[in-house]
Amino acid sequence: MANVDIRQEDLEVPLKRGRWLVVLKSPIFMVVPILLSILVYTQLPANVDYEPRATLAISTGAIALWVLEPIPFSMTAILILILLPVSGAVSMDLVLSGFASPAIFLILAGMMLACGLEQTSLGKRMAFQLLYWFGEKRGGILAGIILIPQIMAIFIPAAAVRTTMLLPIVFSVFSILGIEKGDVQGKKFMLGAAIGCNVSGTGILPAAIGNVVTVDLINYYLKQHITYMDWLILSLPLWLILIPVSWWVLNRTFPKEEKVPKGLKKEMKRLIVELGPITAQEKRTLLILTLVFVMWAMEDITGWPPVIPTFIGVILMATPGIKIANWEKLLDIKFGPLILLAVTLSLGRALFETGAIKHISQWLENDYTLYLFSQPALSVLTVAILTQLIHKVTSNVSTAVIATVPVVISLAQHAGQSSSPLLLGFTAGITCLFGFLFVVETIPNVMVQQTGWVTQRDFIKPGICLTIITTVLTYVLALTWWPWLGYL
Template identity: 65%
Template sequence: MSTISNPQTKRESVATKPHHKGLWLSLKKPLWFALSTLAFVLIYFGLQDYMEYAPRVTLAITLAVIVLWVLEPIPFSMTAVLVLFLLPISGAVSTDLILSGFASPAIFLIVAGMMIASAVEQTSLGKRLAYQLLYWLGDKKGGVLAGIILIPQVMAFFIPAAAVRTAMLLPIVFSIASILGIKQGDVMGKKLMMGVVVSCGISGVAILPAAIGNVITVDLIHTYLHQHVTYVDWLILAFPMWLILIPVSWWVLHRCFPVKNEIPGGLKVKMKAMIGELGPVTREEKRLLAILVAVCLMWALEGIHGWPPVIPALIGAVLMAWPGIKIADWDKILDVKFAPLIMLGVTLSLGRALYETGVTNYLSRWMENDLTLYLFSNPALAVLTVAVLTQLIHKVTSNVSTAVIATVPVVVALSAHSPNAPALLLAFVAGLTCLFGFILVVETIPGVMVHGTGWVTQQDYFKPGFWLTLATTAVTYLMAVTWWSWLGYL
């Protein structure tokens, strides 16, 4: 018996799909706002008998905005602005306190980093470096991927922003794909794009100014523990881990995206031609390189001259546009993005508000039980616990800054009730682990930027992200029982 299809039914079926999709889109944002409001109500009224007003309303507003940051019905920076007036209006904290984060040197360090990155982009130095690395490595098995992974690691020393490093690397990767005839959807294309995500993610591990999460972590350590972490302190703690993660990342991506006949013929010749097109190294590039080296040296010598990282960064930015040196145009250098600065300032202020109102004290008392005391009683086990806990929190607080502000205060609070817990190291581990967001697209800015190219899907993140999460956790524990223990931090 034959079945005759009804064209009208088909048209109605097709028409209902966009209708349902449009209905969901129209309901989604109100639903996210409702969930945020529900989080506020549950905390504010549910803890009425357990907390005083100021810490209770501070915690309620914090969880409400975290829900908005995770679900993103409005831009991150707009949610951050809500904090600026909700906390003072509620009477939980003063206006001076909620604006104090914007007076932090961390804000001006990021401003100076953006200015330096803008100056670098106005020259060919970044491209020259990338092409040269690919010229050296391109004819070896896995060499192209190795070059893509190494480029941001070098950039991290003089471009203190993962988003800027990603933005500079993507055009280079597209150029390589064009040379090699790689098309969207090819396995090799997915491998190279995931190389951008992973390499830009780990490039901020050892260099303090190279990731906003690092800067926030150091500020929180100073606020809660009253200890100052210098550029060299961070470098010494994280450098061996950084060196291990570079080849580990290459190996994981190489295995997760197997490609036959990967060695591209003629890439070395083509890279040489592209280097030739850039011409000889210009005077501006030499001056720029000299200034960048000088800035890095001043960062490394912080223990001698006592200047925080922001001072050398600002000196470098001014020199790059100084008359007689003139590497870049000053007006273009000043064209920095305001949204990340708002986000950073608010997260710093929020961390101080949680501390000043006593929220962290309440959290530490609530979480103090036999299990947490046992886990934190063994320093190495405490490091592993914090690494796993941070990864779990990071999965529901997608933005790195949000993950840091949601994790570090809790870790410090738990450490306060465990006499054997190395509070400084645990706070450092929590902040560092927030950089390792590889499973979900939204966990890091490089992940979002690369996904936006259309060359990779969320599904492409799962397998390498899972193995890299395991690898970073294992390496963190390895550092705890070896390097950090030898340095006396454990």
């Protein structure tokens, strides 16, 4: 990419800044979860048996570690993997059961598929093409930045992967336009990247780990299966509305007039030409990705869960004669997210099998909560607000899902036939994607903030607006779309 200065240092965590504070906080943040675990274990009512007592204590400590983050998320997951069976709270088979979930293999296959896509110029070509079409229109650059991850979401699971692919493209735009740190347009475009990547997981089941965890929990707790098309149909209006709404909110909260960027279209055209004509490799990649998408959509007909089409796509990418990517490179993935996801699923099962969730729902159950959960539309609004509040203090989507979905399902079951446990579990799961207010709520927020182009303060105004809007939209769906589909 000639003349395009992609500042790689902007993608790295500013380690030196505040290092002394991290060193000071880490020991304290390790002690607090231990104290919380001890407090929960010793202060629970006497009628709570040992297994749920120990499971709740370990879960509390683990959630505190995920919130405070003195150690990596996956390291906390391995601690859970050790503590649950060693304490005698659950069997080793149950602790390892999460690793056998189709959800793990779906994310694994999706990451391999993304590795194959990254070995071609297809993703970059689509991004440049979008910016070519929209770039010189007023507000077009922001629209392009928000739309790019929406298209990526169809084929690339995990918002972190999409964010990693999007940021260099955003920095290319900055270099072309001469945007510097501190510029209002730079802040707006960076927040567009974070919000766009968060929203991009809404409608596509494999596009967010939180979605996969939610579906697994619903299947395990309720023995009800949500297909790819079920998720898409339920969430489609919310997803389609949030794309232009996100653009509108960012333009309203960063009202500085955006100059029409003359020359950007020409530069994008040059970069597209520099990539050359679409190659046979890219055409084969596009064909495979389309085939995978079609097979996902036909789950009701074929009976194949999404993991099977995804692995078919991976195999095709490395098949001699097609050969989009080397098999060894497809295996070059990070296993930290997989460990975190597997242990999160196991923890959800442990909470259910030991009866810990039953105790939690009984403690929360009173005339007021039963009333809220007995009113279909009101219960959706209650769950959306409750999930947003819990999500504000949890630093990853999987943690928020495991902290809300099981409890919501249990409360809905106790509320009687007027409340839909499946739909409320879905509401809690999808709301966990909408972390717009605080940096720590989602990985895309963290990745964008760590570039140094935006601060926590920059998230506040658009974050408040989008949090309110998503909550209201969810309630409107509960009054309209979901009853029309027969879910309420």
